[in-house]
Amino acid sequence: MDVMVLTVIPEELEAARRVLDVGTADRDKGPDGTVYFHKTVPSALATEYAVALLCIGSAGNPEAAAVASTAIARLKPRAALLMGIAAGMRGKVRIGDVVLSERVVAYEPAAVVSAGGTTVEEPRPEIERPPHSMLQDAVTYRPAPDRVHSAFVRSGGAIPAAPPGQEAEFAAHVATSIAVRRSTIASGEKLLRDPSKLHAVRRLHGKVEVGEMEAAGFVAACRISAVPWMVFRGISDFGDELKDDRFHGLAACAASAVLFDFVTHGLDLGRFAPLRVNGVGAVPALDDLPHDLIEVLADEYPDVRDARALWGRAGGKTGDVEQVGRPRDLWQRMWLSAVNGAAVRPVDLLQAVLRDLPNNLIVQDYLRRMTG
Numbered sequence: 001m002d003v004m005v006l007t008v009i010p011e012e013l014e015a016a017r018r019v020l021d022v023g024t025a026d027r028d029k030g031p032d033g034t035v036y037f038h039k040t041v042p043s044a045l046a047t048e049y050a051v052a053l054l055c056i057g058s059a060g061n062p063e064a065a066a067v068a069s070t071a072i073a074r075l076k077p078r079a080a081l082l083m084g085i086a087a088g089m090r091g092k093v094r095i096g097d098v099v100l101s102e103r104v105v106a107y108e109p110a111a112v113v114s115a116g117g118t119t120v121e122e123p124r125p126e127i128e129r130p131p132h133s134m135l136q137d138a139v140t141y142r143p144a145p146d147r148v149h150s151a152f153v154r155s156g157g158a159i160p161a162a163p164p165g166q167e168a169e170f171a172a173h174v175a176t177s178i179a180v181r182r183s184t185i186a187s188g189e190k191l192l193r194d195p196s197k198l199h200a201v202r203r204l205h206g207k208v209e210v211g212e213m214e215a216a217g218f219v220a221a222c223r224i225s226a227v228p229w230m231v232f233r234g235i236s237d238f239g240d241e242l243k244d245d246r247f248h249g250l251a252a253c254a255a256s257a258v259l260f261d262f263v264t265h266g267l268d269l270g271r272f273a274p275l276r277v278n279g280v281g282a283v284p285a286l287d288d289l290p291h292d293l294i295e296v297l298a299d300e301y302p303d304v305r306d307a308r309a310l311w312g313r314a315g316g317k318t319g320d321v322e323q324v325g326r327p328r329d330l331w332q333r334m335w336l337s338a339v340n341g342a343a344v345r346p347v348d349l350l351q352a353v354l355r356d357l358p359n360n361l362i363v364q365d366y367l368r369r370m371t372g
Helices: 010-020 061-075 132-140 145-154 167-173 195-204 215-225 246-265 291-300 318-322 328-337 346-355 361-370
Strands: 003-007 027-029 035-042 048-055 079-088 098-106 110-115 118-123 126-128 180-187 208-212 229-237
Touching (some): 003 010, 003 061, 010 035, 010 048, 010 079, 010 145, 048 061, 048 246, 098 208, 098 215, 098 246, 145 246, 180 195, 195 208, 208 229, 215 229, 229 246
Parallel strands (some): 003 048, 003 079, 098 180
Antiparallel strands (some): 079 208, 098 229, 110 118
8 A cells, every 4th residue: 555544433434435435345354353445546746546544443542553553564555644533722723624743742651750758740741743754745735725625525524504602603713614734733542621631731842732642652653664654633622612523524524635635636655656467566667767776776687777678577477577587586586575466566676676785875865765
């Protein structure tokens, strides 16, 4: 998979299913029982992305970490996105706004210490920022209102009308169109129904505007697996008297619409799009590689100068692999890496080739750019 999308509750999953247009035919079940939905979506910055959608099913950072780790190990995504609803700070965001994570603050880690004969809790929050490449995509992403609105409608979204007597409250605090912003998200194990708690967390980090219960676990799983990540949160309430379940649908649909628009118009995973040849991966065309890298490959594998000998003949049939010549053992090793006929991305094959080359600055630089 290119992109793994993780949701938390069924309402979020259904909004994402509608915007991605996935049905039962796109459904798969992993060995651990996790249900995945698969879809290929167009990309303005690449050709297309293969997307996998799944749902944790319950709230909490431990559950998010466990499901995300298992899914990453199975899908090997190039990017992972967490999407769902969250509480926001009144006056900082509006209900229906969508926040992309500039950073995630795990606010509950602490030390219990003795101070002057009294036991006190000393906060030790952990702060994570998305990888530079993902932050750059978020910074340069320009959500066109018409595109986002179209995706919002497709997801089943609608702006709720104000009940009698609450018109002024709705006008001040409920979005009438989908707005996207970058912000700091606080993540912990507490369901926030008291706005004073979110304000207390903000005292730990002055840019916190959103509170939720899964991002810290999700981010930990992505960090360990070195997978670029981003969190998308639709604001559903302020954790106060305006809290109303009617906004869950609004927030879930808004978040799914922005996530879809980001994947199709903002996410740049490079030019190495998935290629599947009889279930086995192929590599990019030789012409797609920088000249200096071609020279390094040519020094190690002279046949690389003939594109058809190495790149064009290494997909589809074992006989083709046997005929490649000098790189034969390399390609056989790649062939065996396609366990059970699973599709292998060109970028994975090319990275494996580069890692077999003598270590030099050109190879190091290209590997670094490939992995963001």
